[in-house]
Amino acid sequence: MSSSSSRAEQILHSVFGYPAFRGEQQAIVEHVAGGGDALVLMPTGGGKSLCYQIPALLRDGCAVVVSPLIALMQDQVDALRQLGVEAAFLNSSLDALEQREVEKRFARGELKLLYVAPERLLTERCLDLIERTPVALFAIDEAHCVSQWGHDFRREYRELTLLHERFPQIPRIALTATADAPTRREIVERLALESAHQFVASFDRPNIRYRVVEKDDARRQLKDFLAAHRGESGIVYCLSRRKVEDTAEWLAGEGFDALPYHAGMEAVLRARNQQRFLREDGLVMVATIAFGMGIDKPDVRFVAHLDLPKSMEGYYQETGRAGRDGLPSDAWLCYGLGDVVTLAQFIAQSEAGEERKRVERRKLDELLGYAETTACRRQRLLAYFGETLAEPCGNCDNCLDPPETWDATVTAQKALSCVYRTGQRYGVAHLTAVLRGETDERIQSLGHHQLSTFGIGADLDKQQWRGVFRQLVATGLLTPDEEGYGTLRLTQASRAVLRGEQAVHLRRQADRAGRRAKRQTA
Ligand code: ADP
Ligand code: ZN
Numbered sequence: 001m002s003s004s005s006s007r008a009e010q011i012l013h014s015v016f017g018y019p020a021f022r023g024e025q026q027a028i029v030e031h032v033a034g035g036g037d038a039l040v041l042m043p044t045g046g047g048k049s050l051c052y053q054i055p056a057l058l059r060d061g062c063a064v065v066v067s068p069l070i071a072l073m074q075d076q077v078d079a080l081r082q083l084g085v086e087a088a089f090l091n092s093s094l095d096a097l098e099q100r101e102v103e104k105r106f107a108r109g110e111l112k113l114l115y116v117a118p119e120r121l122l123t124e125r126c127l128d129l130i131e132r133t134p135v136a137l138f139a140i141d142e143a144h145c146v147s148q149w150g151h152d153f154r155r156e157y158r159e160l161t162l163l164h165e166r167f168p169q170i171p172r173i174a175l176t177a178t179a180d181a182p183t184r185r186e187i188v189e190r191l192a193l194e195s196a197h198q199f200v201a202s203f204d205r206p207n208i209r210y211r212v213v214e215k216d217d218a219r220r221q222l223k224d225f226l227a228a229h230r231g232e233s234g235i236v237y238c239l240s241r242r243k244v245e246d247t248a249e250w251l252a253g254e255g256f257d258a259l260p261y262h263a264g265m266e267a268v269l270r271a272r273n274q275q276r277f278l279r280e281d282g283l284v285m286v287a288t289i290a291f292g293m294g295i296d297k298p299d300v301r302f303v304a305h306l307d308l309p310k311s312m313e314g315y316y317q318e319t320g321r322a323g324r325d326g327l328p329s330d331a332w333l334c335y336g337l338g339d340v341v342t343l344a345q346f347i348a349q350s351e352a353g354e355e356r357k358r359v360e361r362r363k364l365d366e367l368l369g370y371a372e373t374t375a376c377r378r379q380r381l382l383a384y385f386g387e388t389l390a391e392p393c394g395n396c397d398n399c400l401d402p403p404e405t406w407d408a409t410v411t412a413q414k415a416l417s418c419v420y421r422t423g424q425r426y427g428v429a430h431l432t433a434v435l436r437g438e439t440d441e442r443i444q445s446l447g448h449h450q451l452s453t454f455g456i457g458a459d460l461d462k463q464q465w466r467g468v469f470r471q472l473v474a475t476g477l478l479t480p481d482e483e484g485y486g487t488l489r490l491t492q493a494s495r496a497v498l499r500g501e502q503a504v505h506l507r508r509q510a511d512r513a514g515r516r517a518k519r520q521t522a
Contacts, residue, residue: 007058008021008026008029008030008033008054008058009021009026011054011057011058012050012054015057015083015084015085016050016053016054016083017083021050022046022047023042023046023047023201023202024042024199024201025047025050025051027199028040028051028173028199029050029051029054029055029058031197031199032051032052032055032137032171032173033054033055033058033059035171036171036196036197037171037172037173037193037195037196037197038051038171038172038173038174038196038197038198038199039143039173039174039175039184039187039188039193039196039197039198039199040173040174040175040176040199040201041176041177041179041184041198041199041200041201042175042177042199042201043177043201043203043205043316043320044177044317044320045296045320045324046177046201048141048175048177049076051173051175052065052137052139052173052175053080053085053113055136055137055171055173056112056113056136056137056139057085057112059136059137060134060136061109061133061134061135061136062106062109062111062112062113062114062133062134062135062136063112063113063114063135063136063137063138063139064114064116064121064130064135064137064138064139065113065114065115065116065138065139065141066116066117066118066121066138066139066140066141066160067115067116067117067141067142068117068118068141068142068145068152068154068157069141069142069293070091070092070093070117073089073091073115073117074089074093076089076115077089077113077115080113085112085113086105086110086111086112086113087111087112087113087114087115088102088105088106088111088113088114088115089102089114089115089116090102090103090114090115090116090117090120090121090126091115091116091117091120092117092120102114103129106129106133107129107132107133109133109134112136118145118154118156118157118159118160119156121160122156122159122160122162127162127166130167131166131167135167135170136170137170137171137172137173138163138167138170138171138172138173139172139173139174139175140157140160140172140173140174140175140191141175141176142175142176143157143174143175143176143187143191144176144177144178144183144187145157146158146160146186146187146190146191147178147182147183147186147187147190148186148356148359149180149182149183149186149359157190158190160191161190161191161192164191164192172191172193172196174187174191174193174196177317178313179200179203179385179386180312180313180384180385180386181386184198184386200386200387202382202387203316203382203385203387204378204382204387204389205319205320205323206393206395207323207326207327207328207329208319208320208322208323208329208330208331208395209328209329209330209331209395209396209397210319210331210333210377210378210381210395210396210397211330211331211332211333211377211396211397212332212333212334212335212370212371212377212397213332213333213334213335213397214334214335214336214467214470214509215334215335215336215338215339216336216463218306218334218336219247219250221334222236222247222251222304222306222334223254225302225304225330225332225334226251226256226284226304229301229302229330230282231281231282232282232299232301232302233277233281233282233283233284233285233297233299233300233301234284234285234300234301234302234303234304234322235284235285235286235287235291235292235300235302235303235304235318235321235322236251236258236284236285236286236287236303236304236305236306237287237288237289237303237304237305237306237307237309237318238286238287238288238306238307239288239306239307239308239342240288240307241262241263241264241265241288243306243307244260244261244262244286244287244288245260245262247260247286247306248260248286251284251286256284257280257282257283257284258283258284258285258286259273259276259277259283259284259285259286260273260286260287261273261274261277261285261286261287261288261290261291262287262288262290262291263288263290273285274291274295277297278295278297281299289309289314289318292317292318292321295321296324297321297324298324298325299324299325299327300321300322300323300324300329301322301323301327301329301330302322302329302330302331302332303318303319303321303322303329303330303331303332304330304332304333304334305318305319305332305333305334305335306334307335307339307342308333308335308339308340308343308364308367308371309333309367310343310360310363310364310367311360311363311364311366311367312363312366312367312370312381312384313363315333315367315370315381316381316384316385319331333371335371336466336470337428337466337469337470337473338486340364340368340470340473340474340480341473341480341486343364344361344364344479344480344482345480345482347360347361347364348482349482365476366384368473368474368475369474369475370384371474372471372474372475372507373398374398374402374403374405374507375392375398376389376392376393376396376398376399377393377396377397377398377399378392378393378395378396378399379392379393403507403508403509404507404508405505405506405507405508406505406506406508407503407504407505408468408504408505408506409497409500409502409503409504411457411460411468411504411506412468412472412477412497412504412506413497413498413500414435414453414456414457415431415435415457415465415468415469415472415478416472416477416478416490416494416497416498417452417453417498418431418434418435418451418453418456418457419431419478419488419489419490420490420498421451421452421453422434422446422448422451422453424487424488424489424490425487426487426488427485427486427487427488428465428466428469428486428488430442430443430448431465431469431488432457432462432465432466432469434448434449434451434453434454435453435454435455435456435457435458435460435465436455436457436458436460436461436462436465437449437454437455437456437457437458464509467506467509468506469488471506471507472504473488475504476491476493477491477493477494477497477504478490478491478494479491
């Protein structure tokens with residue numbers, strides 16, 4: 001063991017030029033080099049590649065690396081060749097002649113690492129080749145692609161169990177940065193990794209400060225947030241291409257070096273914006289989630305979300321692009337009731353099957369739980385990845401400025417009965433008007449001024465009611481309609497509140513803003 005570990009270290013120094021292993025890299029390398037199967041869960045940037053590259057060099061034969069990312073294969077192979085390691089790839093970007101050449105080199109035992117797209121690997125031609133050639137190990141990168149629960153399911157990944165059935169003596173190492181419990185279970189099951197050793201790195205990014213703010217005037221809020229980051233590089237995520245364009249243009253008008261990025265842009269311009277962001281200092285990239293895959297810029301100081309991400313994984317990946325250099329960075333999410341309605345509508349109206357929709361809806365609910373939590377955000381985020389942080393982090397908004405909660409049971413009952421009395425057919429604006437006892441023409445013509453809930457909520461202003469409704473939706477006491485008109489309906493859970501069997505505690509938001517304002521003037 002110790003001689004193999006020192007050989008691993010030698011390779012780390014002499015081939016890769018690094019002074020020391022990071023985290024669990026050494027344990028993983030030794031385990032796989034010794035012939036064991038492994039499942040490696042490590043955040044992006046954690047150093048997963050070395051976990052199979054060094055065992056590849058320590059063992060006889062060539063390592064076969066399955067990767068779905070054709071663009072990144074080229075980069076990996078180039079980097080290895082620069083280090084003097086014989087590496088190549090097989091994917092659809094090669095013509096027949098080039099492909100033949102790579103196969104020959106593999107068969108002659110000239111390669112130490114061969115990157116293969118899954119659909120290519122599963123061809124009989126490729127499997128035959130593997131049968132006749134000594135293989136050091138199989139590395140299955142982006143292993144979450146086997147999971148339907150994951151965000152980029154690939155059908156071919158499901159068939160990779162074939163590797164185990166056909167070549168049981170060859171060790172396998174599966175790697176992913178998506179480590180929530182359902183995905184992890186599916187990876188183990190689908191890839192038959194029950195007896196593999198699981199290496200789970202911490203997903204904590206202690207230098208990132210998490211903050212969530214209630215959306216009221218998003219542009220002004222963004223401007224205030226960016227004011228504290230003048231001259232720094234950062235990313236502003238928006239849901240739609242249109243909003244990316246508008247926001248970038250508006251920010252440029254406000255004197256920020258802002259560039260747009262989304263998949264609908266002309267390829268040349270998009271590539272140029274990306275290059276500028278990587279090379280220059282202090283650019284704000286306004287982007288859809290199309291931006292970020294494979295982006296490794298160490299000094300991104302902030303990631304702002306003007307719209308809700310679709311899931312906790314998405315949020316973690318996107319915010320994780322901040323602070324790769326370990327220096328203090330900000331993750332800032334601005335969200336409001338409208339976002340919840342929009343996303344719920346997206347899900348309901350998508351082409352996906354019922355099962356998929358249920359999964360998406362659960363993911364959105366997890367994220368809403370995060371956005372509304374009054375406890376430590378980092379604890380909540382890490383808990384999602386199955387990790388327990390013993391103490392509150394001290395570096396998120398809720399730790400730094402603990403939110404006050406109030407007993408909102410009666411207020412919630414008023415809101416819910418107003419939804420019920422008006423027939424579960426109206427949105428927040430109308431419900432608030434009825435609760436506040438406003439007599440406009442619409443209310444008159446609908447006869448809503450005669451309802452028992454008319455005027456029973458005059459103690460709260462419009463803004464406060466908006467906050468109450470948002471929290472009721474986020475906590476599942478109300479649900480937006482699937483047609484996307486923003487109308488709210490009762491849920492199973494609302495009944496217990498209406499019957500007085502369950503208390504409701506909400507965060508006090510208006511006061512919070514007020515407190516902050518006071519502190520700033522003091
Ligand atoms: P992942 O695949 O987990 O996102 P990579 O394998 O691409 O991460 O590694 C991320 C970065 O960290 C790369 O630039 C890599 O060279 C570097 N790196 C990995 N391991 C070490 C180490 N032990 N010492 C120094 N740098 C490392
Ligand atoms: Zn915290």
